[in-house]
Amino acid sequence: MKNSGDSTVIDVPPTAGSSSKKKAVVSTAAPQQASGGVKRGLSIFDFVIRLGALGAALGAAAAMGTSDETLPFFTQFFQFEASYDDLPTFQFFLIAMGIVAGYLALSLPFSIVCIVRPGAVGLRLLLLILDTVVLTLATSAAAAAAAIVYLAHDGNSSTNWLAICDQFEDFCQNISGAVIGAFIAALLMMFLILLSAFAIRNTH
């Protein structure tokens, strides 16, 4: 009786009794159980990372949503105020992060199902597909906001766009933090996809 990698060669002697049969069953069941343990571990890891990504996305959305600064001086006609809804990119950022956080929260129960039933390949595949879509959403929101934050910090002389962070320091700190949170969420979701791929690969 030999088990070498993927293929199994079973030499059953002519006088094969019931005892050797039992052995064969046990020897094939053992690697399956080990694979189940690995899958369960991957699922628990998936749940923890998903929780972390949810926290990062919520933090990013909160930092962006509360980014509102009014300068202490004003002219007769105008009071200087900066808020996320002055820039469409930041509005998109807030909506996208809301969707990402909502999806991650809704996917937590499914992640738990994957822990309880390590053999649910279809569910893992569904999570992987949705994760990929939401990863793209999170990445695009983070990158677009990062491009605007960079402009707000440094400005651009060629296009005559002036930096606004000299005036609105708190506002700029808030939006910078939001972008960092979004990138952390995107990074964690990349790990989620890799974990799902490994879990699907281990399901034989």
Next chain:
Amino acid sequence: MKNSGDSTVIDVPPTAGSSSKKKAVVSTAAPQQASGGVKRGLSIFDFVIRLGALGAALGAAAAMGTSDETLPFFTQFFQFEASYDDLPTFQFFLIAMGIVAGYLALSLPFSIVCIVRPGAVGLRLLLLILDTVVLTLATSAAAAAAAIVYLAHDGNSSTNWLAICDQFEDFCQNISGAVIGAFIAALLMMFLILLSAFAIRNTH
């Protein structure tokens, strides 16, 4: 008698008839062949989409790299010129699209290997991981450039950033086209990841 893994060799004891041997061979070979055909089809689809994504990424990089416009009038001290290297975001876009196109070109041979050997799960997993990383790169480049292109088209009154597309029409058309190409490349790479996931799932 149990089939656990890819191939099973069963030495049936002498008391078993030859008819049961044939049955065992037939029943294990049929689903394997069908699965191999599906996997091969997925691999060919993967190759075609990869080629399309490569074309989109190259087109995006070319459109951005050639976006250079000099206005026909000039003052004593200054000639009005717009080019992608005036804006750091567009420089990042060009570099990122170059990396994406280079990766896609280098991954084509591996995609062919997946067509020839449908059972190469490790290779598919490697491609899936690298695809995810490069998808994130492509998405972030496209989104960051899109945010700047939007600003160039519409400007922003709150931050006093004026639209430059009124003056630099050709430049704006070029960069808009580049962003569209990058988003198409990102979309095709999302399909690549889904295909890889399905192919790994089908490998039993």
